[in-house]
Amino acid sequence: MKTDDFLAEERLLNGRRTLGFEHTLMFGQYKEDLGQFARSEALRLKNLEKLRKTEERLSNKDLKPYTSECQRKCFNFLSRCWNSTFSKIGGEDWFFLLLLGVISSLISFAMDFGIQTFLRTRQWLYHDLASHLALKYIAWVFFPVLLILFSCGFAHTVAPQAIGSGIPEMKTILRGVVLKEYLTFQTLVAKVIGLTCTLGSGLPLGKEGPFVHISSLIATVLSKIIYSFKGIYENESRTSEMLAAACAVGVACTFAAPLGGVLFSIEVTSVFFAVRNYWRGFFAAACGALVWQLLGVWLREQDTITAVFRTNFRMDFPFDLAELLVYAAMGAACGVLGAAFVYLHKRIVLFNRKHKRMSAFLQRNRFLYPLIITTLISTVTFPPFLGKYMASELTTHEAIHDLFSNFTWGSTDLGVDEMIVVQRWQENPLDSFHLTLIMFVLMNLWMTALAATIPVPLGLFIPVFKMGAAFGRLIGESIAQYCPQGIRVDTSQDSGHNLVIPGGYAVAGAAAMAGAATRTISTCVIAFEMTGQMSHILPVMIAVLIANAISQMLQPSVYDLIITLKKLPYLPPILSTSSHAHTIYVEDIMVRDIAYIWQGATYRDLKQLLKDNKRLMCFPFVESPHSMILLGSIPRVELLRLLELQLGRFRRLEEVARRRSQDVSGRSPRGDQRRMSRFVVSPVTSTNSAKPSPKSSPPPSPPVTPRVVPKKSILKDHGLTIYGTSTRDYQSPYATVTSYDSRLRQAFEAISRKLLTLPDANPSPSDGESSNPATPQLVKRVQLPRERVIDMSPEEQLSWEEEQLSQGVNYAECHIDPAPFQLVERTTLIKVHSIFSMLGLQHAYVTAIGRLIGVVSLKEV
Numbered sequence: 056m057k058t059d060d061f062l063a064e065e066r067l068l069n070g071r072r073t074l075g076f077e078h079t080l081m082f083g084q085y086k087e088d089l090g091q092f093a094r095s096e097a098l099r100l101k102n103l104e105k106l107r108k109t110e111e112r113l114s115n116k117d118l119k120p121y122t123s124e125c126q127r128k129c130f131n132f133l134s135r136c137w138n139s140t141f142s143k144i145g146g147e148d149w150f151f152l153l154l155l156g157v158i159s160s161l162i163s164f165a166m167d168f169g170i171q172t173f174l175r176t177r178q179w180l181y182h183d184l185a186s187h188l189a190l191k192y193i194a195w196v197f198f199p200v201l202l203i204l205f206s207c208g209f210a211h212t213v214a215p216q217a218i219g220s221g222i223p224e225m226k227t228i229l230r231g232v233v234l235k236e237y238l239t240f241q242t243l244v245a246k247v248i249g250l251t252c253t254l255g256s257g258l259p260l261g262k263e264g265p266f267v268h269i270s271s272l273i274a275t276v277l278s279k280i281i282y283s284f285k286g287i288y289e290n291e292s293r294t295s296e297m298l299a300a301a302c303a304v305g306v307a308c309t310f311a312a313p314l315g316g317v318l319f320s321i322e323v324t325s326v327f328f329a330v331r332n333y334w335r336g337f338f339a340a341a342c343g344a345l346v347w348q349l350l351g352v353w354l355r356e357q358d359t360i361t362a363v364f365r366t367n368f369r370m371d372f373p374f375d376l377a378e379l380l381v382y383a384a385m386g387a388a389c390g391v392l393g394a395a396f397v398y399l400h401k402r403i404v405l406f407n408r409k410h411k412r413m414s415a416f417l418q419r420n421r422f423l424y425p426l427i428i429t430t431l432i433s434t435v436t437f438p439p440f441l442g443k444y445m446a447s448e449l450t451t452h453e454a455i456h457d458l459f460s461n462f463t464w465g466s467t468d469l470g471v472d473e474m475i476v477v478q479r480w481q482e483n484p485l486d487s488f489h490l491t492l493i494m495f496v497l498m499n500l501w502m503t504a505l506a507a508t509i510p511v512p513l514g515l516f517i518p519v520f521k522m523g524a525a526f527g528r529l530i531g532e533s534i535a536q537y538c539p540q541g542i543r544v545d546t547s548q549d550s551g552h553n554l555v556i557p558g559g560y561a562v563a564g565a566a567a568m569a570g571a572a573t574r575t576i577s578t579c580v581i582a583f584e585m586t587g588q589m590s591h592i593l594p595v596m597i598a599v600l601i602a603n604a605i606s607q608m609l610q611p612s613v614y615d616l617i618i619t620l621k622k623l624p625y626l627p628p629i630l631s632t633s634s635h636a637h638t639i640y641v642e643d644i645m646v647r648d649i650a651y652i653w654q655g656a657t658y659r660d661l662k663q664l665l666k667d668n669k670r671l672m673c674f675p676f677v678e679s680p681h682s683m684i685l686l687g688s689i690p691r692v693e694l695l696r697l698l699e700l701q702l703g704r705f706r707r708l709e710e711v712a713r714r715r716s717q718d719v720s721g722r723s724p725r726g727d728q729r730r731m732s733r734f735v736v737s738p739v740t741s742t743n744s745a746k747p748s749p750k751s752s753p754p755p756s757p758p759v760t761p762r763v764v765p766k767k768s769i770l771k772d773h774g775l776t777i778y779g780t781s782t783r784d785y786q787s788p789y790a791t792v793t794s795y796d797s798r799l800r801q802a803f804e805a806i807s808r809k810l811l812t813l814p815d816a817n818p819s820p821s822d823g824e825s826s827n828p829a830t831p832q833l834v835k836r837v838q839l840p841r842e843r844v845i846d847m848s849p850e851e852q853l854s855w856e857e858e859q860l861s862q863g864v865n866y867a868e869c870h871i872d873p874a875p876f877q878l879v880e881r882t883t884l885i886k887v888h889s890i891f892s893m894l895g896l897q898h899a900y901v902t903a904i905g906r907l908i909g910v911v912s913l914k915e916v
Contacts, residue, residue, distance in 0.1 A: 096870070147281075151297065152335055154277060156304055156342030159270045163308040163343075164350045166251050166262070173202065173255025174450050181438075188439065196433040199256035203429045204422055206252035206511045210245045211421065217245035218510045221268025223617040226324050227625045228271075229298060231895035234623075243272040250512040258432055259503045261451075261517030267305030267320070270343075274301035299325060300335040306581070307340035308347050311363050315581030316340045322575040323614060362587030364459050368556055373590035375553045377542045378534075379597060385530050385560065386567045386598030389523055390605025392500070393571025396519060397610040400504040404620055407508065425509050432502050443482050444494040451521060453479075458524040458561045459586060463535045463554075464488055492529040496522050515613055520569040520578075527564020531557030562586055563595045567602035574603060574612035626892050626913060641887060642880040645901045645909030651675045652689060652864075658701050659860040661694060675900055675907055676871060685877070685900060685907040693869035700868060701859050710855060711847060877902045878911065887911065 180194040210217045216224075216237045224237050236242065250265045274297045302324045306316030317336040321328045348360040374382075407414055417424045434440075436447035446454060457476050462469070464477050465488075481488040503518040534542070534555050541553040566582040569575075579595045610616070618625045650668045652661065653676070664674070672691050678684040700706065847855060876899045878887065890896065891913065901909035 148335065149338070151277060151281065152300060152339040153342050155270070155274055155297070155301060156307075156339045156344075157346050158273055158277075159266075159301075159304045159308045160343045160346035160350065162247060162269065162273070163266060163347055164354075166247065166254075166266075169251045170254045170262075171450075173198075173252070174257060177255075177257060178448070191439070192434075192437060195437055196430055199258065199433050200426060200429045202252040202256040203258070203425050203509065203511060206249040206256075207422060207425045207509070209252075210249040210511060213245040214239065214242040216242050217249055217268075217512050219512070220264035220514055220614070220617065221246070221271075221512075222264045222323055223614050223621065223623060223625075225268060225271055225298070225302060226614065226618065227623045229295060229324050230625055230892075232624045238272055238275040240272075240276055243269065243276065246272065246512050250514075253511045253513055256429070257436075257450075258429065258506045258509075259499050259518045259521075260506055261514035261520075263306060263309045263516040264514035265512045266309050266514075267302050267324070270301040270305035270308070271298050274298055296329070296332050296335060299328070299332050300339045303336035303340040304343045307344040310581055310585050311344045311348055312581045312584035313337060313340035313344045315577050315584050316344075318577035318580055319575055322577055323573065363585050364456050366459050366558055366562075366586045366588050367461050368559055368588050368590050370590050372553050373556065374559060374594055375542045378555070379594055381530070381534060381542075382560070382563055382594035382598045383601055385527060385564060386601035387605050388530075389526065389564055389567035389598065390571045390602035391609070392496075392522070392526065393519065393568050393602060394606045394609035396500055396504055396522075396572055397606075397613050397616055399501060400507055400613065401610075401616055401620070403504055403508055421510070425511065428505060428509055432506060435498065435502065441494070441498070444486075444491055445498050446480050446491060446495060449479060451517060455521055455524055455565075458521075458528045458565075459558050461556065461558045463557055464532055465536050489529060489532065492525050492532070495525045496529070499525075516569060516573065519572045519613075520565045523568025524561045524565035526568065528557055528561040530564065531555060531560030534560075559591045559594065562588070562591060563598040566595050567598040570599045571602040571606035572613050574606065574615070576600065576603065624913070626888065636885050637883055639884040640880065641878050641882045641884075641901055641911055642909070644884065645880070645911045647909050649675065649907060649910055651677050651683075651907065652694070653677045653679050654686075654866070655679065656864050657861055658698065658864055661864055662698060662860065665691070665694060665698070673875075673898065675875070675910070676866075677907055683906045683908070685875075685902055685905060687871040687873045688875040688900070689866075689869060689871055693871075697864060697866075697869055701862070702856055706859075707847060707852065707855065875900055879903070880908065 177195070177198045180198055181191055184190075184194060214236065216234075216239075224234055228234055228237065246265060246269050250262065250269075253260055254262055275294070278294050278297060299320065302320035303313070303317040306319050307313045310316070314337075317333070317340055320336065345360075352358075352360060407417075436442045436445065438448055442448070449457070457479060460473075460476055462473050464480070469477065477488065480491045499518060499522050503515065503522075507513060507515055535557055538555060541555055562582050566578040569581075570578040576599055579592075579599045582595060583589055583592070606612075611619070650664060650671060652664060652674050668674075673688050674691065674694065675685060676687045676689050678686055876894070876896055878890075878899050878901050880901055880903055887899075891899075896913075898910055898912040900907055901911060
């Protein structure tokens with residue numbers, strides 16, 4: 056057997072012994088070494104974690120003196136109170152959720168006050184300040200443009216992560232992906248101020264989605280504050296539980312709907328929701344909704360806590376059975392409209408991305424695109440023009456309140472308040488409010504899809520909810536007009552007559568269209584809590600379910616669309632009820648051309664593998680290319696570290712030092728003698744030094760032999776330095792080589808070194824010359840050369856690298872995952888999707904009796 060083959064076999068056996076793997080008949084097994092390695096690795100990681108916590112504690116202790124004394128006392132007092140009360144009795148979660156709900160409700164109420172102030176200011180500028188039509192147009196357009204430009208600039212400056220809805224990012228974060236800077240205090244400030252200005256401009260945008268993000272930001276900031284008290288929030292899993300509760304608080308503080316908020320947050324943000332988080336979501340949402348309602352009673356002069364859009368529909372006979380068919384048809388139409396809205400928004404975004412020159416120009420001038428879109432929408436909604444056909448002077452709250460009103464707009468016997476409501480939607484008596492409702496739905500459909508592309512904090516739930524309410528009102532008013540006596544079930548009975556309630560259709564349409572756009576069922580619960588009516592549970596549920604079924608067949612939800620457009624690392628859901636998804640297996644979608652690393656591979660193979668697969672972050676580790684027995688997986692960073700250890704600069708310099716030491720040891724004694732160094736520091740006396748006294752005769756100079764200078768080292772000398780020169784390199788002018796005057800020589804050298812460290816005694820004040828002889832001083836102009844690192848020549852380095860690349864890889868120097876996630880080839884697509892979503896996997900290997908046959912990643916799933 057050749058030596059190379061023998062060494063290769065020894066390395067292979069050594070590698071197997073190191074990994075603790077023993078080959079058996081089928082696919083091998085792990086022995087005691089693997090368990091010992093796992094225990095040692097766990098112990099090492101535990102020690103590293105202890106060391107990290109110790110260093111963090113010491114660093115925090117070092118930073119404490121830089122805070123003021125008052126701050127330290129307050130912090131210590133709060134810490135003692137927290138640890139002695141909530142931490143001891145186990146009420147940390149309750150107190151945290153209470154704070155979360157209260158703070159979120161306060162911020163929501165303050166934002167509502169700011170939004171109402173901006174909207175009233177716009178109405179004041181339009182009605183009272185300007186009198187001419189041109190001035191009215193300028194006042195109507197200028198104020199929204201100013202607010203949108205400020206919101207855009209503020210968000211870009213403080214935190215660009217505040218742009219958009221926030222729900223797609225929260226879905227990704229709750230899946231386990233870390234999105235940098237999305238949960239910081241800067242993002243919170245930018246989101247609150249930017250959203251207030253955006254909604255104050257009057258554009259068809261909403262508050263619900265961004266406020267879910269705001270509540271999550273508040274929960275994160277509170278967790279960081281309480282973390283300093285050494286409470287339970289040091290655990291990262293607890294933070295994710297609080298984020299799930301914060302999403303429910305965001306919806307509850309927007310609509311005062313705690314039940315619908317919890318259900319909506321589960322449907323929108325969570326793929327798999329832990330049942331243990333139910334009480335957290337309900338408690339925090341109830342606290343937030345209660346405080347938000349109490350603030351409305353105390354500061355808005357409300358009588359008591361009521362629903363946001365209170366209705367008083369008839370309870371004894373709310374709808375006829377025949378109307379259920381109409382509700383079902385309206386639900387199907389709302390599903391189509393919701394899918395059309397999602398599709399239109401996608402086409403607008405793709406159109407902007409398709410034209411790269413225009414996109415690059417708008418990115419360089421970031422205020423130009425918001426200016427154009429805001430001016431266009433404000434011009435379209437200008438009341439003297441098209442705005443009078445879409446009730447543009449009404450705010451979102453006023454529009455939804457009118458659409459949910461409990462009377463028929465086409466009735467002839469209307470009261471004064473009812474006539475005022477109808478006149479808002481029918482300014483010209485010759486026109487019909489049906490035209491206004493149609494224009495309201497169609498114009499808001501494309502304006503909302505267009506306004507959602509502006510780079511500001513914005514939401515999409517409320518505009519879609521408002522469009523659905525208008526569409527439902529249109530259907531209800533049409534039925535009431537064509538059936539003024541109601542839809543009869545039994546014509547033989549006169550008592551079967553029942554008047555149609557158009558407001559019920561508006562509630563069902565709002566819930567159905569919002570559910571179709573967001574792919575949720577909980578919108579019906581939100582609608583019930585917002586209106587305070589439970590009489591239309593059945594028709595609303597029918598409309599919402601049918602709308603979801605229609606929209607699922609046409610388009611994804613608007614949040615999944617944004618995730619896809621932003622290319623966030625999130626796995627979108629698939630239709631589990633489809634039989635086609637159960638007939639697709641892993642073997643149909645897996646990648647069979649696998650890049651892998653094996654035992655016995657050389658560093659050349661490893662280098663080529665990393666070069667050919669630059670995007671792969673992990674590689675499977677198999678026994679051999681022939682057997683393909685999966686032994687584990689190795690991250691890319693570990694393989695790069697192996698190459699660095701084998702071919703890095705440190706290893707190369709070690710080889711150079713080894714070769715030079717061999718050359719030096721192999722030289723003859725005659726070859727050890729070198730020429731004198733070029734860098735000799737000698738003392739230079741001053742030009743005006745005193746001459747020796749004539750009375751003192753110089754001692755006879757003995758014959759001086761040439762001094763052998765030792766070989767100059769490439770390393771720096773760290774001896775004592777006197778006036779810029781090392782004492783080790785100092786040569787005395789009195790040096791001799793005889794032995795009889797060694798004592799005299801040492802004395803003169805000591806005196807000379809002493810004189811070099813002393814300054815002149817009496818310097819001349821005029822020209823700097825001294826009357827006494829000046830002491831000799833060294834000139835500081837002589838500098839030692841920099842450290843030289845002797846490396847290989849390019850030819851030597853190439854030859855050495857080729858030699859190193861031919862060696863086998865030593866896997867004992869890297870960390871190997873001995874149990875990567877594996878699938879079998881007959882696993883269905885539904886099961887694979889559920890596993891990836893539940894565990895947050897990025898890839899999984901497909902094996903057959905231990906043999907690696909493929910790999911499945913998020914791209915295939």
